[in-house]
Amino acid sequence: MKKLNNILVGLAFVVGASIAVPLYMYISNSLFHKGNDAKAVIPIYMQNSEDVKVMVPERKIHDSSSLLIYKDTSYVSTLKKNGNGDLFKIRFYDINYKKYFIIKLFDYAGLKKTYFLPDVLENKDLLITVNKKDFYSANYGGKNNPVPVFTYRGITPIKYAGFNYDITPEEYEHNVTQYLQYLMPKEEFKKRFGK
8 A cells, every 4th residue: 555655646746747847947938038039139130240350369378467368157048948058258359449359159069169269269360240339339349348249250261170160150140149138138138129
């Protein structure tokens, strides 16, 4: 009798968990992880962009004043994606434009590519694609609020150890989508896009 009771309790737990967990995820996503309503503005943001040629400076690894800094972090998206994703940031200063830029790569193709990325990019000329509003705004370009960059390519393809480090069009669209939907503050998104 005790064994049958344990089996029934275990079965009830499994059935309850298989219903409760998806229901919890659905309710949580609906209430707390919506992000911005960015779907309609993604093409507009991308079309209002231009290519800019920059020079990535040399990386000084143990120098806090280095003009090239790399940071690996994460961001919260939706529970359907296990709650977060990887965000790789590379901030650098371009002496020609006298601006800071920050390359943001969301869910990039693994450590094998990102581990060497700052070293691969240093002292290279890049074509970065920046949103014109961000690039020409006085609010962007400082050390604490660099111009966001979601795609780059080398003047010649950037290759190292058999990997191509140029960002594909699909990766670019994914980066813009994640930024506008989950990282851009709601107030800024509303002010900028009226949503």
